[in-house]
Amino acid sequence: MPLAVGVIQTDGFPPVLAAADxxxxxxxxxxxxxxxxxxxxxxxxxxxxxxxxxxAVAAGIEAADATPPGGRLVSHYIVPNPPENVEAVMSIDFTPLVERFRV
Structure with missing residues:
Protein backbone atom coordinates (compact mmCIF):
# COMPACT_ATOMS: atom_id res chain seq x y z
CA MET A 1 0.00 0.00 0.00
CA PRO A 2 1.44 3.41 -0.92
CA LEU A 3 2.19 5.66 2.01
CA ALA A 4 1.95 9.43 2.05
CA VAL A 5 4.48 11.78 3.60
CA GLY A 6 3.53 14.92 5.48
CA VAL A 7 6.00 17.63 6.47
CA ILE A 8 5.67 20.57 8.84
CA GLN A 9 8.27 23.32 9.14
CA THR A 10 8.29 25.71 12.09
CA ASP A 11 10.27 28.65 13.35
CA GLY A 12 11.55 27.57 16.77
CA PHE A 13 11.62 24.31 18.66
CA PRO A 14 8.43 24.51 20.80
CA PRO A 15 6.07 24.62 17.80
CA VAL A 16 7.74 21.63 16.10
CA LEU A 17 7.56 19.64 19.32
CA ALA A 18 3.88 20.50 19.71
CA ALA A 19 3.26 19.62 16.05
CA ALA A 20 5.06 16.26 16.28
CA ASP A 21 3.17 15.34 19.43
CA ALA A 56 -2.05 14.28 11.40
CA VAL A 57 -0.76 17.30 9.47
CA ALA A 58 -3.97 19.23 10.19
CA ALA A 59 -3.54 18.53 13.90
CA GLY A 60 0.15 19.46 13.71
CA ILE A 61 -0.65 22.78 12.04
CA GLU A 62 -3.20 23.61 14.72
CA ALA A 63 -0.77 22.67 17.51
CA ALA A 64 2.10 24.68 16.02
CA ASP A 65 -0.13 27.73 15.62
CA ALA A 66 -1.30 27.42 19.23
CA THR A 67 2.19 27.52 20.78
CA PRO A 68 3.12 30.56 22.85
CA PRO A 69 4.67 33.60 21.18
CA GLY A 70 8.18 33.21 19.83
CA GLY A 71 7.52 30.33 17.46
CA ARG A 72 5.37 29.91 14.39
CA LEU A 73 4.36 27.58 11.59
CA VAL A 74 6.42 28.31 8.47
CA SER A 75 5.15 25.75 5.97
CA HIS A 76 3.55 22.36 5.50
CA TYR A 77 3.12 19.92 2.65
CA ILE A 78 1.66 16.48 1.92
CA VAL A 79 2.80 14.12 -0.84
CA PRO A 80 0.23 11.32 -1.25
CA ASN A 81 2.51 8.76 -2.90
CA PRO A 82 6.18 9.73 -3.24
CA PRO A 83 8.04 7.69 -5.87
CA GLU A 84 10.86 5.35 -4.85
CA ASN A 85 13.57 7.64 -6.20
CA VAL A 86 12.36 10.46 -3.91
CA GLU A 87 12.38 8.08 -0.94
CA ALA A 88 15.89 6.93 -1.83
CA VAL A 89 17.34 10.43 -2.04
CA MET A 90 15.46 12.22 0.75
CA SER A 91 15.24 11.22 4.41
CA ILE A 92 11.58 10.18 4.35
CA ASP A 93 11.83 6.39 4.38
CA PHE A 94 11.54 4.15 7.43
CA THR A 95 14.96 3.66 9.02
CA PRO A 96 15.98 1.00 11.54
CA LEU A 97 15.76 3.74 14.20
CA VAL A 98 12.02 4.34 13.60
CA GLU A 99 10.99 0.89 12.34
CA ARG A 100 9.86 -0.28 15.79
CA PHE A 101 7.40 2.63 15.92
CA ARG A 102 5.94 1.93 12.47
CA VAL A 103 2.16 1.75 12.51
Missing part, protein backbone atom coordinates in the same frame (compact mmCIF):
# COMPACT_ATOMS: atom_id res chain seq x y z
CA UNK A 22 -0.18 16.27 17.90
CA UNK A 23 0.60 14.46 14.65
CA UNK A 24 1.32 11.07 16.20
CA UNK A 25 -1.72 11.38 18.45
CA UNK A 26 -4.12 12.44 15.66
CA UNK A 27 -3.33 9.84 13.03
CA UNK A 28 -1.87 6.40 12.48
CA UNK A 29 1.49 7.83 11.39
CA UNK A 30 5.17 7.36 12.18
CA UNK A 31 7.73 10.14 12.47
CA UNK A 32 10.42 9.34 9.90
CA UNK A 33 12.43 12.56 10.00
CA UNK A 34 13.19 15.39 12.35
CA UNK A 35 15.80 18.00 11.67
CA UNK A 36 17.04 21.55 11.78
CA UNK A 37 16.53 23.50 8.57
CA UNK A 38 18.12 26.93 8.78
CA UNK A 39 17.64 30.11 10.82
CA UNK A 40 16.29 28.03 13.74
CA UNK A 41 13.61 26.44 11.56
CA UNK A 42 12.75 22.82 12.30
CA UNK A 43 11.20 20.08 10.16
CA UNK A 44 9.22 17.02 11.13
CA UNK A 45 8.03 14.44 8.59
CA UNK A 46 5.54 11.61 9.09
CA UNK A 47 4.53 8.62 6.96
CA UNK A 48 1.31 6.66 6.87
CA UNK A 49 -1.86 6.14 4.85
CA UNK A 50 -2.90 9.32 3.03
CA UNK A 51 -6.04 9.97 5.09
CA UNK A 52 -4.10 9.48 8.32
CA UNK A 53 -1.31 11.81 7.18
CA UNK A 54 -3.84 14.49 6.23
CA UNK A 55 -5.45 14.28 9.70
Missing amino acids: AMVKAGRVTIVYFGLAERAEFLVAVRGPTAEVRA
Whole structure:
Protein backbone atom coordinates (compact mmCIF):
# COMPACT_ATOMS: atom_id res chain seq x y z
CA MET A 1 0.00 0.00 0.00
CA PRO A 2 1.44 3.41 -0.92
CA LEU A 3 2.19 5.66 2.01
CA ALA A 4 1.95 9.43 2.05
CA VAL A 5 4.48 11.78 3.60
CA GLY A 6 3.53 14.92 5.48
CA VAL A 7 6.00 17.63 6.47
CA ILE A 8 5.67 20.57 8.84
CA GLN A 9 8.27 23.32 9.14
CA THR A 10 8.29 25.71 12.09
CA ASP A 11 10.27 28.65 13.35
CA GLY A 12 11.55 27.57 16.77
CA PHE A 13 11.62 24.31 18.66
CA PRO A 14 8.43 24.51 20.80
CA PRO A 15 6.07 24.62 17.80
CA VAL A 16 7.74 21.63 16.10
CA LEU A 17 7.56 19.64 19.32
CA ALA A 18 3.88 20.50 19.71
CA ALA A 19 3.26 19.62 16.05
CA ALA A 20 5.06 16.26 16.28
CA ASP A 21 3.17 15.34 19.43
CA ALA A 22 -0.18 16.27 17.90
CA MET A 23 0.60 14.46 14.65
CA VAL A 24 1.32 11.07 16.20
CA LYS A 25 -1.72 11.38 18.45
CA ALA A 26 -4.12 12.44 15.66
CA GLY A 27 -3.33 9.84 13.03
CA ARG A 28 -1.87 6.40 12.48
CA VAL A 29 1.49 7.83 11.39
CA THR A 30 5.17 7.36 12.18
CA ILE A 31 7.73 10.14 12.47
CA VAL A 32 10.42 9.34 9.90
CA TYR A 33 12.43 12.56 10.00
CA PHE A 34 13.19 15.39 12.35
CA GLY A 35 15.80 18.00 11.67
CA LEU A 36 17.04 21.55 11.78
CA ALA A 37 16.53 23.50 8.57
CA GLU A 38 18.12 26.93 8.78
CA ARG A 39 17.64 30.11 10.82
CA ALA A 40 16.29 28.03 13.74
CA GLU A 41 13.61 26.44 11.56
CA PHE A 42 12.75 22.82 12.30
CA LEU A 43 11.20 20.08 10.16
CA VAL A 44 9.22 17.02 11.13
CA ALA A 45 8.03 14.44 8.59
CA VAL A 46 5.54 11.61 9.09
CA ARG A 47 4.53 8.62 6.96
CA GLY A 48 1.31 6.66 6.87
CA PRO A 49 -1.86 6.14 4.85
CA THR A 50 -2.90 9.32 3.03
CA ALA A 51 -6.04 9.97 5.09
CA GLU A 52 -4.10 9.48 8.32
CA VAL A 53 -1.31 11.81 7.18
CA ARG A 54 -3.84 14.49 6.23
CA ALA A 55 -5.45 14.28 9.70
CA ALA A 56 -2.05 14.28 11.40
CA VAL A 57 -0.76 17.30 9.47
CA ALA A 58 -3.97 19.23 10.19
CA ALA A 59 -3.54 18.53 13.90
CA GLY A 60 0.15 19.46 13.71
CA ILE A 61 -0.65 22.78 12.04
CA GLU A 62 -3.20 23.61 14.72
CA ALA A 63 -0.77 22.67 17.51
CA ALA A 64 2.10 24.68 16.02
CA ASP A 65 -0.13 27.73 15.62
CA ALA A 66 -1.30 27.42 19.23
CA THR A 67 2.19 27.52 20.78
CA PRO A 68 3.12 30.56 22.85
CA PRO A 69 4.67 33.60 21.18
CA GLY A 70 8.18 33.21 19.83
CA GLY A 71 7.52 30.33 17.46
CA ARG A 72 5.37 29.91 14.39
CA LEU A 73 4.36 27.58 11.59
CA VAL A 74 6.42 28.31 8.47
CA SER A 75 5.15 25.75 5.97
CA HIS A 76 3.55 22.36 5.50
CA TYR A 77 3.12 19.92 2.65
CA ILE A 78 1.66 16.48 1.92
CA VAL A 79 2.80 14.12 -0.84
CA PRO A 80 0.23 11.32 -1.25
CA ASN A 81 2.51 8.76 -2.90
CA PRO A 82 6.18 9.73 -3.24
CA PRO A 83 8.04 7.69 -5.87
CA GLU A 84 10.86 5.35 -4.85
CA ASN A 85 13.57 7.64 -6.20
CA VAL A 86 12.36 10.46 -3.91
CA GLU A 87 12.38 8.08 -0.94
CA ALA A 88 15.89 6.93 -1.83
CA VAL A 89 17.34 10.43 -2.04
CA MET A 90 15.46 12.22 0.75
CA SER A 91 15.24 11.22 4.41
CA ILE A 92 11.58 10.18 4.35
CA ASP A 93 11.83 6.39 4.38
CA PHE A 94 11.54 4.15 7.43
CA THR A 95 14.96 3.66 9.02
CA PRO A 96 15.98 1.00 11.54
CA LEU A 97 15.76 3.74 14.20
CA VAL A 98 12.02 4.34 13.60
CA GLU A 99 10.99 0.89 12.34
CA ARG A 100 9.86 -0.28 15.79
CA PHE A 101 7.40 2.63 15.92
CA ARG A 102 5.94 1.93 12.47
CA VAL A 103 2.16 1.75 12.51
